[in-house]
Amino acid sequence: MKIRAGFNIAYECPQPTQMLLALDIHPTRRGDLLTGHELRFDPAVEAWGYVDGFGNACTRVTAPPGILNIATEFEIYDSGRPDIVAWDAIQHEVKDLPDDVLVFLLASRYCDTDRLGDLAWSTFSQTQPGWARVQAICEFVHNHIAFNYQNADALRTAHGGWTDRTGVCRDFAHLGITLCRCMNIPARYCTGYLGDIGVPPVPDPMDFSAWFEAYLGGHWYTFDARHNVPRIGRILMATGRDATDVALSTSFGPARLVRFDVITEEVLA
Structure with missing residues:
Protein backbone atom coordinates (compact mmCIF):
# COMPACT_ATOMS: atom_id res chain seq x y z
CA MET A 1 0.00 0.00 0.00
CA LYS A 2 1.14 3.52 -0.82
CA ILE A 3 0.13 6.45 1.41
CA ARG A 4 0.44 10.15 0.64
CA ALA A 5 0.86 12.31 3.71
CA GLY A 6 2.02 15.76 4.72
CA PHE A 7 1.01 19.08 6.16
CA ASN A 8 1.02 22.83 5.67
CA ILE A 9 1.12 24.81 8.90
CA ALA A 10 2.12 28.34 9.80
CA TYR A 11 3.12 30.28 12.89
CA GLU A 12 3.04 34.03 13.43
CA CYS A 13 5.78 35.48 15.64
CA PRO A 14 6.15 39.14 16.65
CA GLN A 15 9.93 38.80 17.00
CA PRO A 16 12.70 36.32 16.11
CA THR A 17 11.78 33.17 18.02
CA GLN A 18 13.69 29.97 18.58
CA MET A 19 11.57 26.88 17.92
CA LEU A 20 11.98 23.13 18.30
CA LEU A 21 9.92 21.09 15.83
CA ALA A 22 8.90 17.43 15.97
CA LEU A 23 7.44 17.30 12.46
CA ASP A 24 9.56 14.60 10.80
CA ILE A 25 8.47 10.99 10.58
CA HIS A 26 10.16 8.66 13.05
CA PRO A 27 13.57 7.27 12.00
CA THR A 28 12.12 3.73 12.09
CA ARG A 29 9.84 4.62 9.15
CA ARG A 30 12.41 6.31 6.94
CA GLY A 31 13.22 3.05 5.19
CA ASP A 32 9.61 2.95 3.95
CA LEU A 33 9.75 6.32 2.19
CA LEU A 34 9.01 6.22 -1.54
CA THR A 35 9.82 9.91 -2.04
CA GLY A 36 11.91 12.50 -0.29
CA HIS A 37 10.76 13.87 3.06
CA GLU A 38 12.01 17.37 3.80
CA LEU A 39 10.55 20.28 5.69
CA ARG A 40 10.09 23.38 3.51
CA PHE A 41 10.15 26.81 5.09
CA ASP A 42 8.74 30.04 3.65
CA PRO A 43 10.50 32.38 4.10
CA ALA A 44 13.67 30.33 4.00
CA VAL A 45 15.33 29.92 7.39
CA GLU A 46 18.38 28.11 8.67
CA ALA A 47 17.27 24.75 10.04
CA TRP A 48 19.25 21.91 11.50
CA GLY A 49 18.22 18.51 12.73
CA TYR A 50 19.01 16.55 15.86
CA VAL A 51 17.83 13.37 17.58
CA ASP A 52 16.26 13.89 20.99
CA GLY A 53 16.60 11.68 24.06
CA PHE A 54 13.71 9.46 22.94
CA GLY A 55 15.14 8.78 19.48
CA ASN A 56 12.88 11.21 17.62
CA ALA A 57 14.09 13.22 14.61
CA CYS A 58 13.64 16.92 15.46
CA THR A 59 14.48 20.28 13.89
CA ARG A 60 15.70 23.59 15.30
CA VAL A 61 14.88 26.91 13.63
CA THR A 62 14.71 30.60 14.38
CA ALA A 63 11.34 31.85 13.16
CA PRO A 64 11.58 35.41 11.78
CA PRO A 65 9.09 38.15 12.69
CA GLY A 66 5.85 37.63 10.77
CA ILE A 67 4.48 34.39 9.41
CA LEU A 68 6.59 31.26 8.94
CA ASN A 69 5.08 28.57 6.73
CA ILE A 70 6.24 24.98 7.22
CA ALA A 71 5.21 22.24 4.81
CA THR A 72 6.04 18.80 3.56
CA GLU A 73 4.43 16.13 1.40
CA PHE A 74 5.69 12.60 0.82
CA GLU A 75 4.68 9.10 -0.17
CA ILE A 76 5.44 6.10 2.00
CA TYR A 77 5.03 2.33 1.73
CA ASP A 78 2.77 0.63 4.26
CA SER A 79 2.08 -3.09 4.64
CA GLY A 80 -1.67 -2.46 4.63
CA ARG A 81 -2.02 -4.74 7.64
CA PRO A 82 -3.87 -3.60 10.77
CA ASP A 83 -2.16 -3.07 14.12
CA ILE A 84 -0.71 -6.26 15.59
CA VAL A 85 -2.83 -8.08 18.17
CA ALA A 86 -0.79 -10.43 20.39
CA TRP A 87 -3.01 -11.90 23.09
CA ASP A 88 -0.12 -14.04 24.36
CA ALA A 89 2.17 -11.04 25.06
CA ILE A 90 3.14 -11.20 28.73
CA GLN A 91 3.47 -8.51 31.35
CA HIS A 92 7.01 -8.30 32.77
CA GLU A 93 7.89 -8.06 36.42
CA VAL A 94 9.38 -4.63 37.11
CA LYS A 95 12.71 -6.23 38.06
CA ASP A 96 12.93 -7.79 34.61
CA LEU A 97 12.38 -4.61 32.58
CA PRO A 98 15.27 -3.11 30.58
CA ASP A 99 16.75 -0.01 32.17
CA ASP A 100 15.69 2.27 29.31
CA VAL A 101 12.06 1.20 29.68
CA LEU A 102 11.73 2.13 33.36
CA VAL A 103 11.11 5.82 32.62
CA PHE A 104 7.81 4.83 31.02
CA LEU A 105 6.56 3.58 34.39
CA LEU A 106 6.99 6.97 36.03
CA ALA A 107 4.62 9.89 36.39
CA SER A 108 5.05 12.69 33.85
CA ARG A 109 3.54 16.09 33.05
CA TYR A 110 0.21 14.77 31.75
CA CYS A 111 0.29 11.27 33.24
CA ASP A 112 -0.41 11.84 36.94
CA THR A 113 -0.18 8.28 38.22
CA ASP A 114 -0.33 9.40 41.86
CA ARG A 115 -3.95 10.51 41.34
CA LEU A 116 -5.16 7.43 39.51
CA GLY A 117 -3.42 4.53 41.25
CA ASP A 118 -6.38 3.61 43.46
CA LEU A 119 -8.75 3.70 40.48
CA ALA A 120 -6.43 1.51 38.42
CA TRP A 121 -5.95 -1.17 41.05
CA SER A 122 -9.60 -1.30 42.05
CA THR A 123 -10.65 -1.61 38.40
CA PHE A 124 -7.99 -3.80 36.78
CA SER A 125 -6.32 -5.89 39.51
CA GLN A 126 -8.55 -8.88 38.67
CA THR A 127 -7.82 -8.78 34.94
CA GLN A 128 -5.36 -11.18 33.34
CA PRO A 129 -1.86 -9.60 33.32
CA GLY A 130 -0.44 -8.86 29.89
CA TRP A 131 -2.28 -8.08 26.69
CA ALA A 132 -5.71 -8.72 28.19
CA ARG A 133 -5.07 -6.15 30.92
CA VAL A 134 -4.00 -3.43 28.49
CA GLN A 135 -6.98 -4.20 26.27
CA ALA A 136 -9.28 -3.93 29.31
CA ILE A 137 -7.76 -0.52 30.02
CA CYS A 138 -8.35 0.57 26.41
CA GLU A 139 -11.98 -0.52 26.55
CA PHE A 140 -12.46 1.30 29.85
CA VAL A 141 -10.97 4.54 28.48
CA HIS A 142 -12.84 4.21 25.18
CA ASN A 143 -16.16 3.94 27.00
CA HIS A 144 -15.36 6.58 29.61
CA ILE A 145 -14.26 9.53 27.45
CA ALA A 146 -16.47 11.11 24.77
CA PHE A 147 -14.48 12.40 21.80
CA ASN A 148 -15.19 16.07 21.04
CA TYR A 149 -12.87 18.47 19.22
CA GLN A 150 -14.61 21.41 20.89
CA ASN A 151 -13.53 20.14 24.31
CA ALA A 152 -9.78 20.03 23.62
CA ASP A 153 -7.73 21.44 26.52
CA ALA A 154 -3.96 21.67 26.29
CA LEU A 155 -3.70 21.69 30.09
CA ARG A 156 -5.84 18.59 30.75
CA THR A 157 -3.98 15.72 32.43
CA ALA A 158 -4.99 12.07 32.55
CA HIS A 159 -6.84 12.73 35.80
CA GLY A 160 -8.59 15.62 34.07
CA GLY A 161 -9.67 13.28 31.29
CA TRP A 162 -11.04 10.91 33.91
CA THR A 163 -13.05 13.62 35.66
CA ASP A 164 -14.13 15.61 32.55
CA ARG A 165 -15.06 12.47 30.58
CA THR A 166 -14.49 14.32 27.30
CA GLY A 167 -11.57 15.31 25.11
CA VAL A 168 -9.55 14.47 22.01
CA CYS A 169 -7.19 11.66 21.06
CA ARG A 170 -4.41 12.88 23.35
CA ASP A 171 -6.76 12.60 26.33
CA PHE A 172 -7.57 8.98 25.47
CA ALA A 173 -3.85 8.26 25.15
CA HIS A 174 -2.89 10.00 28.39
CA LEU A 175 -5.51 8.17 30.43
CA ALA A 187 3.54 2.79 28.31
CA ARG A 188 4.62 5.64 26.05
CA TYR A 189 2.84 8.34 24.07
CA CYS A 190 2.89 8.26 20.25
CA THR A 191 1.99 10.86 17.68
CA GLY A 192 1.75 10.58 13.93
CA TYR A 193 -0.47 10.34 10.88
CA LEU A 194 -3.59 8.16 10.87
CA GLY A 195 -5.92 8.58 7.92
CA ASP A 196 -9.37 7.12 7.32
CA ILE A 197 -7.93 4.08 5.56
CA GLY A 198 -10.00 0.94 5.68
CA VAL A 199 -12.72 2.66 7.69
CA PRO A 200 -15.63 4.97 6.76
CA PRO A 201 -14.35 8.58 6.46
CA VAL A 202 -15.34 11.02 9.16
CA PRO A 203 -16.37 14.62 8.44
CA SER A 209 -3.31 11.53 15.80
CA ALA A 210 -2.23 10.28 19.23
CA TRP A 211 -2.13 6.72 20.50
CA PHE A 212 0.12 4.78 22.86
CA GLU A 213 2.42 1.79 23.00
CA ALA A 214 2.70 -0.69 25.87
CA TYR A 215 5.78 -2.79 26.59
CA LEU A 216 4.76 -6.44 26.70
CA GLY A 217 6.70 -9.61 25.95
CA GLY A 218 9.86 -7.67 25.15
CA HIS A 219 8.23 -5.48 22.48
CA TRP A 220 6.38 -2.19 22.16
CA TYR A 221 2.84 -2.80 20.89
CA THR A 222 0.35 -0.25 19.57
CA PHE A 223 -2.88 0.46 21.44
CA ASP A 224 -5.48 3.07 20.54
CA ALA A 225 -8.03 3.80 23.25
CA ARG A 226 -9.89 6.32 21.13
CA HIS A 227 -10.74 3.98 18.24
CA ASN A 228 -10.28 0.72 20.18
CA VAL A 229 -9.92 -1.33 17.00
CA PRO A 230 -6.79 -2.24 15.01
CA ARG A 231 -6.22 0.38 12.32
CA ILE A 232 -4.37 0.46 9.00
CA GLY A 233 -1.80 3.02 7.89
CA ARG A 234 -0.29 4.56 11.01
CA ILE A 235 2.81 6.64 10.28
CA LEU A 236 4.73 7.23 13.49
CA MET A 237 6.34 10.62 14.02
CA ALA A 238 7.53 10.59 17.62
CA THR A 239 7.31 8.83 20.98
CA GLY A 240 7.79 10.12 24.51
CA ARG A 241 6.51 10.11 28.07
CA ASP A 242 3.48 12.19 27.12
CA ALA A 243 2.42 15.02 24.79
CA THR A 244 5.07 17.35 26.21
CA ASP A 245 7.89 15.27 24.74
CA VAL A 246 6.37 15.10 21.25
CA ALA A 247 4.87 18.55 20.83
CA LEU A 248 4.73 19.54 17.16
CA SER A 249 6.44 22.79 18.10
CA THR A 250 8.00 24.21 21.22
CA SER A 251 8.59 27.95 20.98
CA PHE A 252 10.81 30.07 23.18
CA GLY A 253 8.69 33.18 22.79
CA PRO A 254 5.24 34.08 21.45
CA ALA A 255 4.18 32.01 18.43
CA ARG A 256 0.57 31.85 17.23
CA LEU A 257 -0.64 28.98 15.04
CA VAL A 258 -2.39 30.57 12.05
CA ARG A 259 -2.65 27.66 9.61
CA PHE A 260 -3.02 23.92 10.11
CA ASP A 261 -3.70 21.52 7.23
CA VAL A 262 -2.86 17.81 7.35
CA ILE A 263 -3.34 15.16 4.66
CA THR A 264 -3.16 11.36 4.99
CA GLU A 265 -4.66 9.26 2.24
CA GLU A 266 -4.13 6.01 0.40
CA VAL A 267 -2.78 6.36 -3.12
CA LEU A 268 -5.04 4.27 -5.30
CA ALA A 269 -3.59 2.68 -8.42
Missing part, protein backbone atom coordinates in the same frame (compact mmCIF):
# COMPACT_ATOMS: atom_id res chain seq x y z
CA GLY A 176 -4.62 4.81 28.88
CA ILE A 177 -0.90 5.37 29.48
CA THR A 178 -1.44 6.43 33.08
CA LEU A 179 -3.64 3.47 33.98
CA CYS A 180 -1.07 1.13 32.41
CA ARG A 181 1.75 2.69 34.42
CA CYS A 182 -0.32 2.43 37.59
CA MET A 183 -0.55 -1.33 36.88
CA ASN A 184 3.26 -1.53 36.36
CA ILE A 185 3.00 -1.78 32.58
CA PRO A 186 5.42 0.58 30.76
CA ASP A 204 -13.86 16.19 10.84
CA PRO A 205 -10.81 17.98 9.39
CA MET A 206 -7.73 15.77 9.12
CA ASP A 207 -5.34 16.12 12.06
CA PHE A 208 -2.34 14.39 13.51
